[in-house]
Amino acid sequence: MTKGSGRDERLLGVQIAEQLRQGILRGDWKPGSRIQQDRLAEQFGASRIPVREALRLLENEGLVVLVPNSSAWISKLDKAECIEVYMMRERLEPLALAQSVAHLSDGDIGELSALAARARVTPDIEDYIQLDRELHLLSVRRAPMPRLLTTIERFWNITQPYRRNYLATTGAEGRWISDVEHTLMIEAIKRRDAEEAGRMLGAHIRRTRLHLEQAAWVAE
Amino acid sequence: MTKGSGRDERLLGVQIAEQLRQGILRGDWKPGSRIQQDRLAEQFGASRIPVREALRLLENEGLVVLVPNSSAWISKLDKAECIEVYMMRERLEPLALAQSVAHLSDGDIGELSALAARARVTPDIEDYIQLDRELHLLSVRRAPMPRLLTTIERFWNITQPYRRNYLATTGAEGRWISDVEHTLMIEAIKRRDAEEAGRMLGAHIRRTRLHLEQAAWVAE
DNA sequence: TGAAGTAAAATCGGATACAATCGCGGCAAC
DNA sequence: GTTGCCGCGATTGTATCCGATTTTACTTCA
Numbered sequence: 001m002t003k004g005s006g007r008d009e010r011l012l013g014v015q016i017a018e019q020l021r022q023g024i025l026r027g028d029w030k031p032g033s034r035i036q037q038d039r040l041a042e043q044f045g046a047s048r049i050p051v052r053e054a055l056r057l058l059e060n061e062g063l064v065v066l067v068p069n070s071s072a073w074i075s076k077l078d079k080a081e082c083i084e085v086y087m088m089r090e091r092l093e094p095l096a097l098a099q100s101v102a103h104l105s106d107g108d109i110g111e112l113s114a115l116a117a118r119a120r121v122t123p124d125i126e127d128y129i130q131l132d133r134e135l136h137l138l139s140v141r142r143a144p145m146p147r148l149l150t151t152i153e154r155f156w157n158i159t160q161p162y163r164r165n166y167l168a169t170t171g172a173e174g175r176w177i178s179d180v181e182h183t184l185m186i187e188a189i190k191r192r193d194a195e196e197a198g199r200m201l202g203a204h205i206r207r208t209r210l211h212l213e214q215a216a217w218v219a220e
Numbered sequence: 221m222t223k224g225s226g227r228d229e230r231l232l233g234v235q236i237a238e239q240l241r242q243g244i245l246r247g248d249w250k251p252g253s254r255i256q257q258d259r260l261a262e263q264f265g266a267s268r269i270p271v272r273e274a275l276r277l278l279e280n281e282g283l284v285v286l287v288p289n290s291s292a293w294i295s296k297l298d299k300a301e302c303i304e305v306y307m308m309r310e311r312l313e314p315l316a317l318a319q320s321v322a323h324l325s326d327g328d329i330g331e332l333s334a335l336a337a338r339a340r341v342t343p344d345i346e347d348y349i350q351l352d353r354e355l356h357l358l359s360v361r362r363a364p365m366p367r368l369l370t371t372i373e374r375f376w377n378i379t380q381p382y383r384r385n386y387l388a389t390t391g392a393e394g395r396w397i398s399d400v401e402h403t404l405m406i407e408a409i410k411r412r413d414a415e416e417a418g419r420m421l422g423a424h425i426r427r428t429r430l431h432l433e434q435a436a437w438v439a440e
Numbered sequence: 441t442g443a444a445g446t447a448a449a450a451t452c453g454g455a456t457a458c459a460a461t462c463g464c465g466g467c468a469a470c
Numbered sequence: 471g472t473t474g475c476c477g478c479g480a481t482t483g484t485a486t487c488c489g490a491t492t493t494t495a496c497t498t499c500a
C-alpha cells in the first residue's frame with residue numbers, strides 16, 4: 001500500500017504552515033495584520049503547539065514576523081527590503097534559469113509559451129500575478145539545484161504583496177514591457193541558449209527593480 | 221536599568237539553537253550524528269518543547285535534518301549540494317561586498333588586513349577556518365542588506381565542515397592562493413574600488429569551487 | 441548463518457495545564 | 471494637562487503527560 005494513501009501523513013505544523021502560506025499569497029491575510037496563536041489553533045482544530053511550529057516555519061521563510069512575548073504579524077516589507085530582494089533575485093534567478101534550460105522538456109517550453117500568452121490577454125490582476133509567477137517558477141524548475149529553487153520561491157512569496165500593489169496602482173499599461181521581455185526570454189529558451197535566456201531574465205528583473213525604486217510607495 | 225541585565229531575555233529555544241549552532245560550527249557535533257530531543261533537553265535543563273523549536277530553527281538554516289516521527293541529524297552535504305552553495309555564493313557575495321565597501325570604516329579595513337595577516341601565518345587549521353570566516357564576513361558586513369547578509373552567513377555555516385575537511389586533506393600548501401586573493405581583494409577595498417573588490421571575491425569563490433569539484437570527496 | 445517476523449523499549453508529535461510576560465486602562469501625584 | 475505607577479486581563483512561553491510511531495533486540499525458521 002502506498003504510504004500516503006489515507007489521511008495527510010505530514011506533521012500538523014507543516015500542514016498549518018502550508019494553509020497559512022497559501023492564504024497569505026492569495027491575499028486573504030493582509031500584510032501587517034496580527035496573528036494570534038489561539039485563534040489559529042481554534043481555526044485549524046489543533047492545539048497551539050503545531051501552530052507555533054507553523055509560525056516559526058513561516059518566520060524563517062520571511063512571511064511572518066514573530067516578536068517574543070508579544071505576538072506575530074504578517075510580514076510587511078518596506079521599500080528598501082523589497083529592493084534588496086530584487087537585487088538578490090537579479091543575481092540568483094539567471095543562474096537558475098541557465099542551469100534549467102538544458103533540462104526543460106518540449107512540453108515545459110510549450111507550457112511556458114501558453115502561460116505567457118494567457119498573461120498577455122487576461123484583464124484580471126490576480127490572474128496575471130498567478131500566471132507571471134508560474135511562468136517564472138516553471139522556467140527555472142528543472143535546474144538541478146534544489147536549495148537555489150526554494151530560495152527563489154521564497155523571494156517570490158515575500159514580494160508577492162508588492163507585485164499586487166504595483167499592478168493595482170500602475171494598471172495594465174505597465175504590463176506590456178514585461179510581456180515582451182517574457183517573449184524574448186522564452187525565445188532564447190526555445191533556442192536552448194542558456195546564457196542569453198539568463199541575461200534576458202536578469203535584465204527583466206533589473207528593469208522591474210529600477211521601476212519599483214522610482215515608483216511611489218504605498219505604505220498601507 | 222538595562223533590559224538584558226539579569227539572565228538571558230531571549231526565548232529558550234533561540235538560546236538552545238545558538239548553543240547548538242556554535243557546537244556544530246566548532247565541530248563538536250559531527251555531521252551525520254544523531255540528535256535526540258530528550259538528551260538535548262536534559263543537557264540544557266529544559267523541556268523538549270524549546271528543544272524542538274531550536275531544531276526547527278536549525279533545520280531552516282540547513283544545519284539539521286528533521287525526519288518526522290523518527291529523529292534529527294546534523295546535516296551532511298554531499299558534493300553536489302556543496303557545489304550548489306558555492307555557485308550561489310559566487311553570485312551573492314560580490315553583490316554584498318560591492319555594497320559594503322563604501323560603508324567600511326578605516327578601522328574595519330585595518331581589521332581586515334590584520335585578519336589576513338594572521339591567517340597567512342597560523343599553522344593551525346581551526347585558527348585558519350575561523351580567521352578566513354571572520355575576514356569574509358566582516359568585509360561584507362557593512363552592506364545595508366540584512367537579508368543578504370544572513371543568507372551569506374548561513375551559506376558559510378552549512379559549508380563549514382567541508383572547508384575543514386578540505387583543509388585537513390590538502391594541508392597548508394593549498395592556502396597560499398587564497399591568501400594572495402585575500403590580499404588583492406583587500407587592496408581593492410582600500411582603494412574603495414567596489415566593483416573590482418567584488419570581481420576579486422567572485423573569482424576567489426569560483427576558483428575554490430572548481431578546486432573543490434575536482435577534489436576527492438571524503439564521504440564520512 | 442542469515443533473514444524475517446514480532447514484541448518490547450525508546451522516542452516522537454500533540455493536547456492539556458500552568459507560569460511568565462506584556463499591554464492597557466484607571467488612578468494618583470506633580 | 472501630563473506623567474508615572476499599579477493591577478488586571480489577554481496572550482505568549484514552557485512543563486508535563488499520553489497516545490502513536492519507530493527502532494531495536496530477540497526469537498524462530500529456512
